[in-house]
Amino acid sequence: MNLVARILASKIVALAILSGVGVCLLVVPALTNQLGANPIERLLHVSGEIAIWTLGFVLSLAPLRVLFPGSTIVNALNRHRRYIGVSACIYAVVHFSCHLLYQGDLEDVLQSFSKPFIWFGLTGLAILVSLGLTSNNWSVRKLGGKRWKLLHRLAYVAAIVLIYHQTIAGKGHWYIARWLLILLVALEGARLAKKFWSTKPSAARVREVPR
Amino acid sequence: MYIRNKLSWQLPDSAVTSQSNYVGRRQFLRTFGLGLAAGALLPSVAPAATFGFPDSLNAAESLPGVKLTPYDNILAYNNFYEWGLEKGDPKENSNNGWKTEPWTIEIGGMCTKPGKYDVDDFIKAVGGIEQRNYRHRCVEAWSMVIPWDGFALSKVVAMAQPKPEAKYLQFTSFMDPKNCPAQRSQDFPWPYTEGLTLPESTNELAFLATGIYGKPLLNQNGAPIRLVVPWKYGFKGAKSLVRIDFVAQQPKTLWNQMAPNEYGFYANVNPGVDHPRWSQKTERIIGAGFFGGRQPTLKFNGYEKEVAGLYAGLDLRQNF
Numbered sequence: 223m224n225l226v227a228r229i230l231a232s233k234i235v236a237l238a239i240l241s242g243v244g245v246c247l248l249v250v251p252a253l254t255n256q257l258g259a260n261p262i263e264r265l266l267h268v269s270g271e272i273a274i275w276t277l278g279f280v281l282s283l284a285p286l287r288v289l290f291p292g293s294t295i296v297n298a299l300n301r302h303r304r305y306i307g308v309s310a311c312i313y314a315v316v317h318f319s320c321h322l323l324y325q326g327d328l329e330d331v332l333q334s335f336s337k338p339f340i341w342f343g344l345t346g347l348a349i350l351v352s353l354g355l356t357s358n359n360w361s362v363r364k365l366g367g368k369r370w371k372l373l374h375r376l377a378y379v380a381a382i383v384l385i386y387h388q389t390i391a392g393k394g395h396w397y398i399a400r401w402l403l404i405l406l407v408a409l410e411g412a413r414l415a416k417k418f419w420s421t422k423p424s425a426a427r428v429r430e431v432p433r
Numbered sequence: 434m435y436i437r438n439k440l441s442w443q444l445p446d447s448a449v450t451s452q453s454n455y456v457g458r459r460q461f462l463r464t465f466g467l468g469l470a471a472g473a474l475l476p477s478v479a480p481a482a483t484f485g486f487p488d489s490l491n492a493a494e495s496l497p498g499v500k501l502t503p504y505d506n507i508l509a510y511n512n513f514y515e516w517g518l519e520k521g522d523p524k525e526n527s528n529n530g531w532k533t534e535p536w537t538i539e540i541g542g543m544c545t546k547p548g549k550y551d552v553d554d555f556i557k558a559v560g561g562i563e564q565r566n567y568r569h570r571c572v573e574a575w576s577m578v579i580p581w582d583g584f585a586l587s588k589v590v591a592m593a594q595p596k597p598e599a600k601y602l603q604f605t606s607f608m609d610p611k612n613c614p615a616q617r618s619q620d621f622p623w624p625y626t627e628g629l630t631l632p633e634s635t636n637e638l639a640f641l642a643t644g645i646y647g648k649p650l651l652n653q654n655g656a657p658i659r660l661v662v663p664w665k666y667g668f669k670g671a672k673s674l675v676r677i678d679f680v681a682q683q684p685k686t687l688w689n690q691m692a693p694n695e696y697g698f699y700a701n702v703n704p705g706v707d708h709p710r711w712s713q714k715t716e717r718i719i720g721a722g723f724f725g726g727r728q729p730t731l732k733f734n735g736y737e738k739e740v741a742g743l744y745a746g747l748d749l750r751q752n753f
Contacts, residue, residue, distance in 0.1 A: 258509060258510060258520060258521055259506040259509060259510035259520070259719045259720060260510060260520065260575055260717060260719055261722070261723045262717075262723065263520075263575070263717070264520075324717075326715070326717075326726055326727045327727075330712060330714075330715060330727070333712045333714070334711060334712065337707075337709065337710050337711065338709075339709065339710040339711075340710075390710070391710070393688070393691060393692050393695065393696075394688075394691030394692035394695070395620050395621065395691065397518065397620060398518075
C-alpha cells in the first residue's frame, strides 16, 4: 500500500498517467486508423468524456481527503490536484477543438454557437480555462489565498454546467452523466455529514491551503 | 438508353460487382477478410432472411453517379441502442448469440388479412426482393448511401388490406431481454417502436429491407427485416421487426417519447429545420475519412419530387 502511495505521489507518474489517457484514447487510435467510420466525431466524444471525468476526479479528491484523512493514497493523489485540474482544462480545449473541426467551416461553427447545448459547453470551457490559467503560484500570490480559493470554487459550477451539457447530449437518457453526478453528490454529502456529526473537529477541519 | 436498361436487368450481379470496383481490391480484401474473421470468431452468427438472393437492381432507384458507402463502414457504424450507445457497439454486441433466424413477423391490427409469417415465407408472399440504392441521412447529421435489398412496403399494405379506420402503421422491433441486456433496464421504453401514416407507407419509396450489398442483413443492421424510409431521418427505420400493425391513432415512437423536442413523428429530412442541438443544413459523409468534410443536406433527402405531395398544407416546421 505504501509503495502504491509512494508511486502515485511522484510528479512524473502523475503527469504520465494524465497525458497517457489522452495518448492511449486519442492519439494512438488516430495514428493507427482505429477511430472508425466517423473519426472526428469519435475524437469529439472521447475527448469530452475524458475532460468531464478528469474534472469529476479532481473534485472528488477534496471530499475524499476529509473522509479518509489517514489514507496515504488519497493524500498522494491530493498532491496532484493542480495537475489533474489543468489536465481537465486541456482535454476540454481538445474537445472544443474537435467541435470546431467537426463543424468543418466557419459558417457551421457560428451556427453551432446559436444552440443552448453549445452555450453550456462553452460556459464550462470558459470556467475551466480561467481556472487553468490561474493555476500557478504567481496567481495565488497575486489574488491572495482567499480570493483564489473563491475563484476556484467555480470548478463546482463548471461540473454542474458540464454534467448538464453531457446529459442533453444523450438524447433524453443520461446513462453516463448520472454516474458522475451521483458520485460527486454522494462524496460531498458524506463530507458535509462528517463535518456535521464529527465529535473531533480537528479531524474534519483539514487544512485547506491552496497548492 | 435501351442497352443500359437491358444490362442492368439481364446481368443482375454485375450491378454489385461494378459498384465494388471503385472501392478497390484492397477494400474488398479487407471486407472479405473481416467476414472470414467474424465467421471464425463468432460461429453463432446465423444467416438472416435469405430468400430472394441474388436479386437485381431496380434501375429507377440506382442513384447514378452517387458513390456508395463502403460495406465495412455500413457494418461497423450503427445506431442500434439495444446493443450499446457507441457506433461500434452493435457490431460487437449483437453477434454474441442473438439469433435472427428463424424469425417470425406478424401483421395485425385493423386489416382484413392479418397473418403470422416465417420471415422467408413473408418475403416469398410479397414476391421476392430487389436492390435499391438509397441515400441514408441520420438525424445526427451524417449520411451514407446504401444498396439495400428488400421490397416495397406498399406490397405488405396491399396484402393485408387495411380497414377504412386504419390511418397509421406501427412498427415494433424485437424484445428479447434474455439475450439483450439493455432491454432489461428501464432507461428506454423498449421495445423500439416507430410509425408512418398510411399514405407514407404506400409511397413507392417506403421499403422493407432484408439485405445490404446483395447479402442478407447482419444483426447490427437490423436483421432479418427492417424498415427503410429514405426521405426521413434514419431513426424512423425500425430494425429487426416482429410486428407491423394497422392502427387508427398516431403511434407512440421510442425517440419521440425520450425527447419530444428533438425527435418528431414526421422526422422528414429538412435542412431548413434545425435539431435543437445542431444545424441540419449539412451532413458529414461516412467513409470520406478524417478530412472528408460535409455536403449540403437536401430537402426530403433528395426525394422531394416523390414525397412532397404527402405533406401538402402541413407546416413542416411545426410537424418536424
